[in-house]
Amino acid sequence: MAHGSGGTQMSSLIRDVFTSAYGNELLLTGDDAAVLEITALQEPGARLAFSTDSYVVTPHFFAGGDIGRLAVCGTVNDLATSGAQPLYLSLGFILEEGFELDSLRRITASIAAAAQEAGVRIVTGDTKVVERGKGDGIYINSSGVGLIAPGVALSGRSCLPGDTILLSGTLGDHGITIVSAREGLRFEAPVESDAAPLGELVQAVLAAAPRTRCFRDPTRGGLASTLNELAQQSHTCMLVDEDAVPVQDAVRGACDLLGYDLYHLANEGKMVAIVPPEQAEDALAALRHNRYGEEAAIIGTVTAADEQGLLHSPELPRTQELPRTAVARALVRTALGTLRIMDVLTGEQLPRIC
């Protein structure tokens, strides 16, 4: 508890663990706020992106990552969705009394590595300690700021019927990794979390396809939440081709076995991009050229919605009558050509996935 009191033990914790892992001249000033000189913001039309996320994932360590890597990648990716180049992060730790310093050191080392990979700097932070039984080892908040270049104006509201839906890689890896870690499951081909910082990937797509409408990272709630939100924001429908969605065999197998809906599973290193059709191939090439997008694919199309938000596109096969009471904002075309609704998750599927 003394490590959270603002006194000498807290100072030594900060010095020995946090600044030794990811110290830099901005963090080390010792002032209460970081002072950031972002000269690119002087350019007319440049804007600031600002985002926040708290991480409560359990277990803290899993194949392909840990809570520290998530805390960096998640917030970097939220910034990246706005078209921003992520620049600076803050970190707020809530530690439970008794949490092992060795685990904390592993996590801060992972944070340092992920920050370097993402090209961002940790510039300000905070540590609180709560009593045993009032936390779960460690919770981390990370907030971040990034730079949006003049002319970049992305929003989920900009999707138009006819636009192409791209996905940067395989779906469900993070979700199934966490399930396996919790349940002690093993697969023949091991599944790892996809946690990755996608700032560079987004910049590459924007350079290749400057008319990109928006990006989204399908984390909690999965692709289903992402596409339904985009449809709602832009008053369109999202139509996904089931066969076109990249999935690892082990993930598909785990979904079948355990009854998870692939489209509800969380991802931590994937990006959805909505791009006008004439730039879709360029965007796809840019994705595939990036180290985090090698398995990218075009997975569907934005279509028109009627006033009730229902699918409205005459050329679509209507082999299956859709329930007129439901608001069908996202749909999947199965291998058989039938349509089914890509429901938003209701209730809880996998709590504390990130």
Added chain:
Amino acid sequence: MAHGSGGTQMSSLIRDVFTSAYGNELLLTGDDAAVLEITALQEPGARLAFSTDSYVVTPHFFAGGDIGRLAVCGTVNDLATSGAQPLYLSLGFILEEGFELDSLRRITASIAAAAQEAGVRIVTGDTKVVERGKGDGIYINSSGVGLIAPGVALSGRSCLPGDTILLSGTLGDHGITIVSAREGLRFEAPVESDAAPLGELVQAVLAAAPRTRCFRDPTRGGLASTLNELAQQSHTCMLVDEDAVPVQDAVRGACDLLGYDLYHLANEGKMVAIVPPEQAEDALAALRHNRYGEEAAIIGTVTAADEQGLLHSPELPRTQELPRTAVARALVRTALGTLRIMDVLTGEQLPRIC
């Protein structure tokens, strides 16, 4: 738990509780990052301040405030210490399963009121839910960005021997309020938390005393931590006149009764300012003219330190020999003219004070 899953229940929680309390057009875009156009940053020399704090205070509600008001004021004040005008906040909630929606509504209403009082907007947020027994009702992280005007360059490293130490009001009110709430104590004159947003107060001092060296808000660890940190950053000593420190009688009485050191008590609406002597009176007048600084006072002087960081000022009364082994960075001159060391808090005094 479903409220944290990223699905429909989470959407309705966000809509019904958060955006209904403090929604604005930036928060309501529904995108993952807020896009901020801060045209004043186009001016050469303007800089961005960025800060973060997590709030784990218990109880959640207390005289003069609650965890929501703290979450706004604390981060606003951290930004203000850099000389910044606080502009935008993010909020990250970690809710424990079963936390009452009514309490959450009271807290978000308090956040909205405090944000209005502070002149800041909540522009981005995140909500996580953890299982019963893995939290304590509610934890809040707030991060913030603010604008530092060209020419403002404050740092704890700038304090010089001869500078004046100012305090914006009475010490210890927040700390004693929390103790009383926990222990069920009552005082004749009720004590309330001083939680207040001090962005305007800082701007007023800067306008009146532009050569101000730095500001600090003495929160966790109290005035003792603040002055010892400043002394360490600037290689000086801090000498405080005990008689000059504003304290409410009830707070002084509670300290005597309960054995708390006034200088270790947390404050949530007070500012320390270090100002060159020729601008000290102007700074004091500006503080007293502000609604949050009416009881401001000059409480001491920055003095020279020798190489060991010990007090080194020939004109000081040396009626008490200081222990040469200790590093005496902050000292108190008592009413009797003797000196005693203002120790940094070691161990824990009042856990989860903010």
